[in-house]
Amino acid sequence: MNRRASFTTIKASLLLLALLGLITGSSCLPKSPSESGGTVNITVYGFSIMKESLEKAIYPGFVAKVKTEHGLDVRFTSSFAGSETITNQIIAGVKAQVAILSIERDAQRLRDHQDVTSDWHLLPQKGILNKTPFVILVRKGNPKGIHDFADLGKPGVRLIHPDPISSGGAMWSILAIYGSELVKSEKQSGEADRARALQTLQTVWRNVISTPGSAREARTQFESGYGDSLITYELDALLMKQGNPNVDAEVVIPEATILSEHPAVVIDRNVSATDRPFINAFMQYLWSEEAQRAFVKYHFRSSTSEALTQENKELATIKYPFTVDYFGGWDKAYPEIIESIFRDSAQKRK
Amino acid sequence: MKIGSIRHVRGFDVARPISIGVMLGIMLPLVLLPLLSIFVFGTSKGLGVFWSSLIAPDAVFALKLSMVTSFWATVFNVIFGLFGAYVLSRYDFWGRNAVIVTISLPTAIPTAVAGFALLLLWGKYGMIGKFLSEEHQIMFTPYAIILANIFVTFPLAFGVIKPVFDTMSRSLEEASATIGATRWQTFWHVTLPSLRGAIVSGALLTFARAVGEFGSTILVSGNLAGNTQTAPLYIYAKFNEGQIEAANAIAVVLALLSFVIFSVLFFARDWLEFEAQEA
Numbered sequence: 001m002n003r004r005a006s007f008t009t010i011k012a013s014l015l016l017l018a019l020l021g022l023i024t025g026s027s028c029l030p031k032s033p034s035e036s037g038g039t040v041n042i043t044v045y046g047f048s049i050m051k052e053s054l055e056k057a058i059y060p061g062f063v064a065k066v067k068t069e070h071g072l073d074v075r076f077t078s079s080f081a082g083s084e085t086i087t088n089q090i091i092a093g094v095k096a097q098v099a100i101l102s103i104e105r106d107a108q109r110l111r112d113h114q115d116v117t118s119d120w121h122l123l124p125q126k127g128i129l130n131k132t133p134f135v136i137l138v139r140k141g142n143p144k145g146i147h148d149f150a151d152l153g154k155p156g157v158r159l160i161h162p163d164p165i166s167s168g169g170a171m172w173s174i175l176a177i178y179g180s181e182l183v184k185s186e187k188q189s190g191e192a193d194r195a196r197a198l199q200t201l202q203t204v205w206r207n208v209i210s211t212p213g214s215a216r217e218a219r220t221q222f223e224s225g226y227g228d229s230l231i232t233y234e235l236d237a238l239l240m241k242q243g244n245p246n247v248d249a250e251v252v253i254p255e256a257t258i259l260s261e262h263p264a265v266v267i268d269r270n271v272s273a274t275d276r277p278f279i280n281a282f283m284q285y286l287w288s289e290e291a292q293r294a295f296v297k298y299h300f301r302s303s304t305s306e307a308l309t310q311e312n313k314e315l316a317t318i319k320y321p322f323t324v325d326y327f328g329g330w331d332k333a334y335p336e337i338i339e340s341i342f343r344d345s346a347q348k349r350k
Numbered sequence: 351m352k353i354g355s356i357r358h359v360r361g362f363d364v365a366r367p368i369s370i371g372v373m374l375g376i377m378l379p380l381v382l383l384p385l386l387s388i389f390v391f392g393t394s395k396g397l398g399v400f401w402s403s404l405i406a407p408d409a410v411f412a413l414k415l416s417m418v419t420s421f422w423a424t425v426f427n428v429i430f431g432l433f434g435a436y437v438l439s440r441y442d443f444w445g446r447n448a449v450i451v452t453i454s455l456p457t458a459i460p461t462a463v464a465g466f467a468l469l470l471l472w473g474k475y476g477m478i479g480k481f482l483s484e485e486h487q488i489m490f491t492p493y494a495i496i497l498a499n500i501f502v503t504f505p506l507a508f509g510v511i512k513p514v515f516d517t518m519s520r521s522l523e524e525a526s527a528t529i530g531a532t533r534w535q536t537f538w539h540v541t542l543p544s545l546r547g548a549i550v551s552g553a554l555l556t557f558a559r560a561v562g563e564f565g566s567t568i569l570v571s572g573n574l575a576g577n578t579q580t581a582p583l584y585i586y587a588k589f590n591e592g593q594i595e596a597a598n599a600i601a602v603v604l605a606l607l608s609f610v611i612f613s614v615l616f617f618a619r620d621w622l623e624f625e626a627q628e629a
Contacts, residue, residue, distance in 0.1 A: 030418060051591060077574050094574075
């Protein structure tokens with residue numbers, strides 16, 4: 001062999017050896033931290049914006065509580081995505097034990113599929129964990145002059161809106177836009193103006209430039225500088241400003257807007273008899289004062305106590321709030337508004 | 351000298367710098383700059399942030415999971431590549447060409463479709479999956495990731511090994527048979543050494559492709575951080591959460607790994623071919 005070939009051989013062999021070492025050193029499946037013995041494992045699937053409050057406050061709080069009261073270690077495994085996405089994953093068979101969803105319809109879907117057999121309405125607050133109003137995010141200084149949902153329909157406004165197929169937040173947003181027009185026209189003339197509401201929905205939707213898969217993805221896009229505006233959960237807007245104080249964004253509180261209510265359910269199919277007491281304890285913990293206070297700190301509104309909600313001074317006052325009950329619950333709202341009004345009339349672009 | 355009459359390459363050939371310049375110019379925005387931006391952004395917030403993103407437990411787990419699942423998929427596909435290439439090269443049978451085409455199909459199928467197909471087969475209500483008990487469900491476990499990796503990288507090792515089989519001179523094998531070697535002895539001592547280079551490059555290609563697999567993995571794994579989340583899934587999750595630095599750190603690791611793998615493939619190619627000829 002000439003000198004050049006032998007040098008290449010040495011280089012190649014060394015690199016190959018390094019690769020081999022890397023590979024064989026890890027040829028057994030890495031031990032998932034949650035599989036270590038002696039611990040209780042709870043698997044939670046949550047919709048996209050739940051991540052921070054759960055991981056930074058709720059989980060540690062519950063882990064500490066169980067440790068001091070029972071001396072046991074609890075380990076949480078979680079996955080976060082759009083509410084529709086996680087519901088579909090649970091239906092497909094992922095081993096989630098607790099699901100925190102954006103809309104109650106997803107809980108109903110899980111019940112119809114028999115993944116959830118217990119009635120979450122028997123839980124505190126009928127299973128509703130916390131709530132938040134829907135607000136509008138605009139750029140600093142509000143250059144496009146957006147003061148309410150109808151202004152989002154103005155020409156030249158570029159709106160980021162999550163995809164209703166995968167995101168619960170997207171559906172809340174649609175109900176917020178449509179409902180706010182109904183409520184405002186009712187206050188003005190005594191009668192809800194459906195035509196005006198539909199027209200607002202259509203003009204707003206025409207300005208949507210991007211439909212990411214979840215509310216959090218939409219926030220990330222907006223935060224990165226795309227678009228002029230975003231409709232999102234108030235808490236995610238506040239979390240964004242908290243995490244990124246220099247972000248080019250400011251919050252616009254609409255006159256009338258919907259309060260989203262988030263259910264927490266137990267996926268009974270994946271809960272064994274040994275897990276059951278811990279899962280039940282966790283569910284009860286979620287509505288305890290400690291947990292609700294933690295949620296308020298992360299800009300949610302408590303479902304148990306108005307006083308706790310008042311502790312967070314950054315939460316805005318909504319002039320005309322409404323909930324999904326205004327439409328007759330998700331049973332009516334989904335087919336009437338999301339499906340026939342939004343999907344069939346507004347979403348179809350010309 | 352007239353510019354228009356440059357057909358010969360005596361003296362200064364202006365086509366050389368122009369061609370090289372155009373090639374690099376095209377590569378710049380399409381390939382070079384995107385790669386560079388990963389490295390630039392990854393270290394822009396300081397090495398402290400970069401390092402803490404790298405040693406985060408979920409990140410380390412994701413990298414390990416990617417390495418291990420890709421390793422086993424590579425082992426399986428190289429062994430099958432050897433076996434399949436041997437069978438398809440040596441034996442003729444009805445449907446042989448159809449089999450060769452089918453083996454190559456997985457690269458043409460969108461990876462999301464591949465993942466979906468696996469869910470349809472192995473999922474709780476799937477053709478095979480419905481006969482599996484709750485504890486033995488394969489989907490949403492690391493084994494599903496290995497299955498998905500095997501599927502999408504199936505033809506890679508095979509495609510590298512088979513041409514070597516086809517062009518291999520049979521006379522050595524026949525000679526070995528005439529002096530009494532068994533089929534296995536012939537394979538091990540005569541055939542395999544000539545395939546060494548193809549096996550190594552096939553393995554490296556498969557491994558590199560499997561590490562980067564995303565579309566099928568996100569469907570079949572369940573994407574549980576610290577449990578079934580591979581490195582590409584981790585990057586995607588962190589990016590969607592807005593934690594760009596964390597995503598970037600792992601992206602840098604994966605980019606470096608691919609760089610190392612393909613450097614080996616390139617620099618060792620002389621060695622691989624040379625050794626093959628010698629044998």
